[in-house]
Structures are given as C-alpha cells and as structure tokens.
Amino acid sequence: MKPKLVAFTGAGISAESGIKTFRDSGGLWEEYNLNEVATPMAWEKNQGLVLDFYNKRRKQVLEAQPNNAHYALVDLEKKYDVQIITQNIDDLHERAGSKKVLHLHGEITKSRSTLDPSLIYQIKGSEIKVGDECSKGSQLRPHIVWFGEMVPLMDTANLMAEHADIFIVIGTSMAVYPAAGIIDYSPQQIPKYLIDPNDIKVKGIANLTIIKEKASIGLPKLASELLK
Numbered sequence: 001m002k003p004k005l006v007a008f009t010g011a012g013i014s015a016e017s018g019i020k021t022f023r024d025s026g027g028l029w030e031e032y033n034l035n036e037v038a039t040p041m042a043w044e045k046n047q048g049l050v051l052d053f054y055n056k057r058r059k060q061v062l063e064a065q066p067n068n069a070h071y072a073l074v075d076l077e078k079k080y081d082v083q084i085i086t087q088n089i090d091d092l093h094e095r096a097g098s099k100k101v102l103h104l105h106g107e108i109t110k111s112r113s114t115l116d117p118s119l120i121y122q123i124k125g126s127e128i129k130v131g132d133e134c135s136k137g138s139q140l141r142p143h144i145v146w147f148g149e150m151v152p153l154m155d156t157a158n159l160m161a162e163h164a165d166i167f168i169v170i171g172t173s174m175a176v177y178p179a180a181g182i183i184d185y186s187p188q189q190i191p192k193y194l195i196d197p198n199d200i201k202v203k204g205i206a207n208l209t210i211i212k213e214k215a216s217i218g219l220p221k222l223a224s225e226l227l228k
Contacts, residue, residue: 005080005226006164007073008182010087012171012196013215017064017092039147047139048130054142055127058108061090062126069170069215070096072223079227080166085157085182087172089144102160104153110143161185167192168222171215174200195219 011019036042037053074097076082084093084101089108093101113119113134120143121134132140145151161167167186174180174194186192188206195211195218202208211218 002079002081003165004163005076005082005166005168006085006160006186007082007168007170008085008087008161008172009093009170009215010172012198013067013069013219014064014088014090014092015171016067016069016214016216017090019060019064019088019090019092034147038144040149043141043146047141051128051130051142054108054144057089058123059126061092061108064090064092066092066096067216069219070098072219073098075220076223076226083160083164085160102153102157104145104151104157106142106144108142108144111140112143114138114141157182158185162187165190166226168219169194169196170219171196173198174202193222195222 037050043050070092084098087104089106091109111121111123111128115136115138119134128140161182162185164186192208197214
C-alpha cells in the first residue's frame with residue numbers, strides 16, 4: 001500500500017498559470033466588491049452580475065494551462081497515494097492528470113440547480129446565462145461555495161488530513177477559515193511542508209519545513225526528494 005500524501009493547495013499554485021488570486025495586489029477583489037458577486041445576497045439581488053463575474057473567470061480558467069507544480073503532484077503518484085484538497089475552483093489539477101482532487105470551494109466548470117443542490121452539471125462552453133435551467137426548471141447558478149455559505153466537504157477534508165503520512169501546503173495564505181485549519185487535523189508526528197514565497201505566519205505546527213519559493217519551483221524540488 002502506498003503512503004498517503006495529502007496536498008492542500010491554494011490560489012498561489014494557480015496564479016503561476018495566469019489565474020488571478022483574490023487577495024494579492026492586483027487581485028480580483030480590487031476590481032470587484034465581493035459582496036456584489038460572491039454571496040447569496042448578491043445572487044438574490046443581481047443574478048446577471050454574478051453570472052457575468054463567473055463567466056469571465058471561467059474563460060480565464062479555460063485559457064490557462066497547468067504548471068510545473070501541478071505536474072509535480074502527478075509525478076508523486078508514482079510512489080504515493082496523492083490526495084489533493086484544493087481551495088481553488090479551477091480544474092488545473094485534473095487537467096494535469098491528478099486522480100484524487102477534492103474541491104472545497106466548488107468548481108467553476110460546473111453549474112448547479114438553485115432548487116436542488118444535488119443537480120450538478122458540466123458547463124458546455126464557458127457561460128451560464130439568465131434563463132438557463134436545471135431539469136426541474138430552476139435557474140442554474142455557479143457550482144461555487146459563496147461567502148456566507150457552509151463548506152459541505154470540510155469534514156471529508158479533515159478526515160483526509162487525519163490519515164495523511166505526509167502533508168504539504170502549497171500556495172495558500174493559511175488565512176481563510178475553516179479551510180486553514182485542515183493542517184491541524186494531520187498527525188503531529190508526520191512530516192509537513194509549506195511551500196510559498198510569502199512570509200506566512202504559522203504557529204504550533206510540529207515537524208513543519210518551510211520552503212520559501214514559488215510553487216512551480218519549490219514543489220518539483222520537494223517531489224524530487226520525496227521520490228528518491
């Protein structure tokens with residue numbers, strides 16, 4: 001049985017593929033007010049604006065390509081049972097070839113029913129329009145966890161962390177909860193790695209090695225070591 005390697009990825013890994021992050025300088029929240037495009041209230045107020053925001057983001061995602069960090073995680077599958085928990089809503093992990101990806105905050109390439117959350121559809125093309133309906137006749141919305149909504153897969157992610165033999169954090173500020181607390185569920189004794197070029201403040205995490213580099217540089221280096 002292969003050892004379990006859990007990778008927790010954030011916006012930093014996708015930023016190198018040209019997908020804008022939310023919180024960095026020049027990020028999306030400098031262009032948009034999150035309260036107007038990424039909350040249930042925003043959806044109730046102006047569906048067209050919300051759909052337009054995500055349609056633009058979806059086009060950006062479809063034009064982007066996986067980078068060396070995404071491919072490094074695929075390489076690690078040669079030796080490890082690699083399970084990815086991602087905060088990202090893009091599909092770059094899947095396009096790189098990763099087999100086990102848990103999207104905490106939803107998937108931008110999918111839509112879902114506003115009436116029945118279990119009705120989820122792959123989007124054909126790049127847009128959801130006002131008037132696009134599910135099989136039960138209700139408007140389709142982006143398959144995204146908005147601010148103010150529950151994160152339905154948190155328990156699954158925490159359970160994955162509990163069973164990890166190695167835990168790697170890649171390209172996340174570790175500032176958005178509840179997701180930032182996932183690493184706390186990993187066993188104290190296992191090796192943990194944090195790959196990010198920024199100064200991330202972390203306290204009380206045992207056996208943590210910090211690799212202060214971009215994901216596309218730091219992760220392939222680490223993968224090479226772990227595959228030896």
